[in-house]
Amino acid sequence: MKRLICLLLLCSKLVFAYEINIDSLYKVYLNTKVEDTIRLYSINKIVSYYHYSNPDSSMKVSRKMLQLARSLGAEKWEALALNTIGFLYQNRREYSSALKYNI
Secondary structure, three states: OHHHHHHHHHHHHHHHHHHHHHHHHHHHHHOOOOOHHHHHHHHHHHHHHHOOOOHHHHHHHHHHHHHHHHHHOOHHHHHHHHHHHHHHHHHOOOHHHHHHHOO
16 A cells, blocks of 8 residues: 555656646747747647647647747748648548648
8 A cells, every 4th residue: 555655656746747847848938048949849849748638739839839930930840830730630630721731
């Protein structure tokens, strides 16, 4: 019984630590003084975090990533955002929308 309680406590701490990481990634993304590539990398990690657990949030953040990439002229990151949005539409079975975004 003690082992089970210890295991549950350890798992809860790991989950909490990951949530802090997401908060840290948001802080990096919002910090305009940080290098643009690092901001894009951070927002991409946020998209990955929400990809399967909360696809609506992933879509919202992917659109922000697309907007940032376009404003910076970062074609690699723009392509990644477009593909992610297309994949999310595909998972929703919205194939006509998916075709607009997939490269």
